[in-house]
Structure formats: structure tokens, C-alpha cells
Amino acid sequence: MPDTPVIEVTNLMRQFGDRTVLKDISFNVHRGETLVIMGGSGCGKSTLLRHIIGSMKPTSGSVKIFGQEITAMSEREIESIRKRFGMLFQSGALLASLTVGENVALPLEQHTDKSSDEVAGIVEEKLQMVGLRGFENLKPAEISGGMKKRVGLARALALDPELLFSDEPTSGLDPIMTAVVDQLTQKLTHGAHMTAVVVTHDMTSAFRIATRMIMLGHGSIVAQGTPDEIRNSLNPEVQQFINGQADGPIPLNLSQDEHEDHQQVKPRPFVSARHRFHRKTA
Ligand SMILES: Nc1ncnc2c1ncn2[C@@H]1O[C@H](COP(=O)(O)OP(=O)(O)OP(=O)(O)O)[C@@H](O)[C@H]1O
Ligand SMILES: [Mg+2]
Structure with a gap:
């Protein structure tokens, strides 16, 4: 149907x-x-x-x-x-002990058998989408509230959800980052x-x-x-x-x-x- x-x-x-x-x-x-x-x-x-x-x-x-x-x-x-499906929680819900990159990689490691190179490529692509490429190695405590939100979004998109x-x-x-995130949803x-x-x-x-x-x-x-x-x-x-x-x-x-x-x-x-x-x- x-x-x-x-x-x-x-x-x-x-x-x-x-x-x-x-x-x-x-x-x-x-x-x-x-x-x-x-x-x-x-x-x-x-x-x-x-x-x-x-x-x-x-x-x-x-x-x-x-x-x-x-x-x-x-x-x-x-x-x-x-x-x-992907879920971005209100709090961001990032794991504090993992880096930004590891947080985004989490669903890929849990649900796919992709190689570590493939995972790294997807993490880079998703972080790029939310304007955070290059922040892979920071811990959640080292980034701002708005950045945490965007990492949460990158993680929610990691598996290309329906x-x-x-x-x-x-x-x-x-306002500019809001427009970027809105545009991403629209796209x-x-x-x-x-x-x-x-x-x-x-x-x-x-x-x-x-x-x-x-x-x-x-x-x-x-x-x-x-x-x-x-x-x-x-x-x-x-x-x-x-x-x-x-x-x-x-x-x-x-x-x-x-x-x-x-x-x-x-x-x-x-x-x-x-x-x-x-x-x-x-
Ligand atoms: N596990 C729970 N046990 C008891 N009450 C709960 C529980 N979860 C939510 N509530 C209650 O349900 C109501 C709705 O909470 P919810 O978090 O869904 O609100 P919201 O619309 O998302 O608010 P906000 O815009 O502030 O995020 C609140 O009054 C909250 O106290
Ligand atoms: Mg709420």
C-alpha cells in the first residue's frame, strides 16, 4: 500500500x-x-x-x-x-565520555557492519551538514549548547533515516544556524x-x-x-x-x-x- x-x-x-x-x-x-x-x-x-x-x-x-x-x-x-528513524532529543543526549565523532558514529556501530573508514567518512559528512566538520575530537563538555544540538542532529541523521x-x-x-538546520530539514x-x-x-x-x-x-x-x-x-x-x-x-x-x-x-x-x-x- x-x-x-x-x-x-x-x-x-x-x-x-x-x-x-x-x-x-x-x-x-x-x-x-x-x-x-x-x-x-x-x-x-x-x-x-x-x-x-x-x-x-x-x-x-x-x-x-x-x-x-x-x-x-x-x-x-x-x-x-x-x-x-533518527531522534534528536531535546537535551541533545550526547554521551559525555565519547568525543563528538564517536557520538555521531554510535548508531553506525550499533546497527551496521561498516568498516571504520566508512564510518569515519559518514561522520565527517554528517558533521559537515550541520556545520561542524573538524570538531570530531572534542568532548561534549568542550562545545557550546548550540553545537551539542547540532551534533545530536548529525547523530540522528547518521543512518540516513526515513x-x-x-x-x-x-x-x-x-538565527543563521537556525536557517541552516531548517534548510537541511527541507532538503x-x-x-x-x-x-x-x-x-x-x-x-x-x-x-x-x-x-x-x-x-x-x-x-x-x-x-x-x-x-x-x-x-x-x-x-x-x-x-x-x-x-x-x-x-x-x-x-x-x-x-x-x-x-x-x-x-x-x-x-x-x-x-x-x-x-x-x-x-x-x-
Ligand atoms: N516520566 C514522567 N513521570 C511523571 N510525569 C511526567 C513524566 N514525563 C513527563 N511528565 C509530565 O508530563 C508533562 C509534559 O512534559 P513534557 O516534557 O512532555 O512537556 P513539553 O511539552 O515537552 O515541555 P517543554 O516545551 O518545556 O519541553 C509535564 O507536566 C511533566 O511533568
Ligand atoms: Mg519538551
Whole structure:
């Protein structure tokens, strides 16, 4: 079936304890699309990505990648499907003890039997793509935050994935480097070669790369559509978010009652770490 969606998320729901972070999320992503997921900090974007890549299991609902149900897979089965996609984590998630080059080489060493010369060639090519050729031998602690992000992207692209997940790929990057990373995403998805799911708060970047956008809020999909549909949305939450306005329907500081309503979280009294330590050792 040529038109099977690359990703199908159906009625996805996730609770942590008695707190519902994702509820009734459904959407599809087709080959060659760049889906941008946006929404306020803490609304569940990274959690949604973790469910799509199979590193978290939903409370209920279904996630299919390349037509296969990932929620029911064993870690070994997920591992085999992971060869087909790359993931750039929000934190970069580089291994501190390895050099930049070794970090980028990691997926190639885990999933292929390429020679060390071939691996070195691919590492050089991917670092070149993100403007970091020549930085192979530095350790993550010796490079800047934005550089770590780009190394994470080079690593996510190491296996030439059919599907790329990027969580905040341009946060911490200057406007020029943001444009470079955006151009790279556009180039890779051109001609439907790759499909991308990108979480971002950067609206310039979002509208530049998206072929479709989803806005999350209160654990649900508030709006979805093409960039033009989102830009012209009559939903005041969407307008507040995309225009970055402090005043609007999205609450900034929830009162305790509202907080419980929205998040179903039971407040706990704050205890300082020092206090806890004293209590434990007393
Ligand atoms: N393992 C976990 N256990 C309990 N709660 C969790 C866990 N992971 C995430 N959460 C909660 O889920 C909510 C959504 O978190 P998530 O990291 O997905 O937000 P986000 O939309 O990516 O935010 P940001 O834009 O700041 O990165 C948060 O309130 C967080 O506390
Ligand atoms: Mg996040």
C-alpha cells in the first residue's frame, strides 16, 4: 500500500499516576511531510514523541510506525525499527565520555557492519551538514549548547533515516544556524525522501519548515492544519501562541484550584533538600 501513513496515532492516552498528560490524541503523518508540533512548555510534546518512538508505553491507544503497532512491541522489535528513524532529543543526549565523532558514529556501530573508514567518512559528512566538520575530537563538555544540538542532529541523521524526530532542534541556535538546520530539514524531506516530526517553540522556524502543524494544549490537540490554516485560525489560543502574546486565553499562572482542575495534581508541601537530608540522617 503506497499511501500507508508513516505514523498513525489513534486515541493515544497517557497518565502518570492520577494525572492525565495526553488524552485522546489522534493524527497521521504521511511520507515527505514535515509535521511541526507546538504548544506551551509542559503540555506534553516531548512525552508524545517518546510514545511515538516506543520509549514510553501509553495508558491506552495505538501508535503505528511504518504500519506496525509499536505499543505492543518488545524492546528487541523496537530496536530493529529504530534503524529506520533518527531522534534528536531535546537535551541533545550526547554521551559525555565519547568525543563528538564517536557520538555521531554510535548508531553506525550499533546497527551496521561498516568498516571504520566508512564510518569515519559518514561522520565527517554528517558533521559537515550541520556545520561542524573538524570538531570530531572534542568532548561534549568542550562545545557550546548550540553545537551539542547540532551534533545530536548529525547523530540522528547518521543512518540516513526515513523518519526524523527532532525535539527543539533550533533552541540555543543563532538565527543563521537556525536557517541552516531548517534548510537541511527541507532538503532531506524534499521529494518525499524523508518524513520529519519537529517539536519547536520557534515560530519563524515552524512556519518555514512545516507542511502541517499541530498545536497541543491541555493534553489534547487544540488545532491542526497547514501553516496557512494555522496562521488564519480563529482560535484565540492559537493566535496567542503563534504571536507570542502574554495576554489571552492560555493561563500563565494557574491558581491552585485551576491547577488541580487542569493538571489533576495534588499539591505537596515543599521540603528543601537540606531539610530532607537532616530528617533522613537524624
Ligand atoms: N516520566 C514522567 N513521570 C511523571 N510525569 C511526567 C513524566 N514525563 C513527563 N511528565 C509530565 O508530563 C508533562 C509534559 O512534559 P513534557 O516534557 O512532555 O512537556 P513539553 O511539552 O515537552 O515541555 P517543554 O516545551 O518545556 O519541553 C509535564 O507536566 C511533566 O511533568
Ligand atoms: Mg519538551
